[in-house]
Amino acid sequence: MIVCAALVVPPTSDVYVPQELAHKPVGLDYGNGTAYAGLQMLEGAVPREAITTRAAVTHPGERLAALMRGEFAATVLQEPWITVAEKAGCRLVSITFFHGTWVAGPDLDPQLYAAFLRGVARAVRRINADKRRYVSYFKRGWAEGDPQVQALTADDFNLGRIVLREPTPIPEDEARWAWDWMASWGVLRGDFDVATQINRKVEREAHELAAATPGAHGL
Amino acid sequence: MAPMTMTIEPVSAFSSLDVLVAMDEGLFAAEGLDLRMASREARDIRSTTEGTLMSPVTNQGRLQERGEATMFQG
Numbered sequence: 232m233i234v235c236a237a238l239v240v241p242p243t244s245d246v247y248v249p250q251e252l253a254h255k256p257v258g259l260d261y262g263n264g265t266a267y268a269g270l271q272m273l274e275g276a277v278p279r280e281a282i283t284t285r286a287a288v289t290h291p292g293e294r295l296a297a298l299m300r301g302e303f304a305a306t307v308l309q310e311p312w313i314t315v316a317e318k319a320g321c322r323l324v325s326i327t328f329f330h331g332t333w334v335a336g337p338d339l340d341p342q343l344y345a346a347f348l349r350g351v352a353r354a355v356r357r358i359n360a361d362k363r364r365y366v367s368y369f370k371r372g373w374a375e376g377d378p379q380v381q382a383l384t385a386d387d388f389n390l391g392r393i394v395l396r397e398p399t400p401i402p403e404d405e406a407r408w409a410w411d412w413m414a415s416w417g418v419l420r421g422d423f424d425v426a427t428q429i430n431r432k433v434e435r436e437a438h439e440l441a442a443a444t445p446g447a448h449g450l
Numbered sequence: 451m452a453p454m455t456m457t458i459e460p461v462s463a464f465s466s467l468d469v470l471v472a473m474d475e476g477l478f479a480a481e482g483l484d485l486r487m488a489s490r491e492a493r494d495i496r497s498t499t500e501g502t503l504m505s506p507v508t509n510q511g512r513l514q515e516r517g518e519a520t521m522f523q524g
Contacts, residue, residue, distance in 0.1 A: 262506025331465035346483035354472035
């Protein structure tokens with residue numbers, strides 16, 4: 232699945248474009264994809280030395296609450312809290328998308344992974360055929376105790392922010408760029424080595440098995 | 451044939467709507483896969499506010515490290 236991440240400012244903010252977040256604190260849940268998405272959105276707008284971040288919690292609802300309390304000038308949210316934030320009058324000053332990538336150990340059975348890929352691919356086709364039917368999933372899990380999320384209706388969701396594609400092998404270039412970029416921030420050390428990061432044998436076997444299965448392209 | 455079994459770390463709709471739907475609608479079962487989702491215990495949960503940008507604290511991957519899950523979403 233493709234994750235949508237939005238850089239959000241509160242209703243009273245004087246920030247309208249990401250450039251105006253230079254030297255202003257942005258709350259990020261360090262170590263998670265949304266935090267890196269936030270850094271990339273900021274880096275596209277201001278010099279790196281002007282990026283100022285604060286540690287924020289993982290729960291997006293709690294990050295939104297902290298934003299509304301004025302603990303930072305902006306934060307990065309994912310659905311359904313992007314929708315909640317918009318309904319509360321917050322503005323999105325940037326938006327981006329990134330892959331949710333699965334990580335496994337080296338002993339993963341290709342047959343097992345192929346079955347997983349086939350199940351996911353069928354689900355992607357079903358959801359893409361009628362996204363609105365599935366938005367209630369965004370009210371589960373973390374969101375179950377959040378009255379603002381529970382108050383959302385299916386029509387509140389912007390379906391353009393719910394993006395799914397069938398699983399594909401990890402493009403080496405993209406993996407390398409991500410590694411090099413994270414290393415430039417000091418999060419990773421050393422050079423990218425595709426052989427230690429991606430088990431191409433398991434990946435290839437699993438994708439070939441998944442594609443070769445009868446009915447692999449049906450709903 | 452006995453179904454294959456795999457346990458994954460917990461996921462949310464924003465990053466894994468496809469997995470949740472596939473579980474609920476029996477799409478993994480149809481492929482002979484009994485997919486299970488592990489639960490995190492209190493000891494597995496640390497706040498990201500304990501970390502820094504360059505030395506982050508994340509809960510992802512802990513269950514896999516202990517052999518209690520085969521995959522997690524990074």
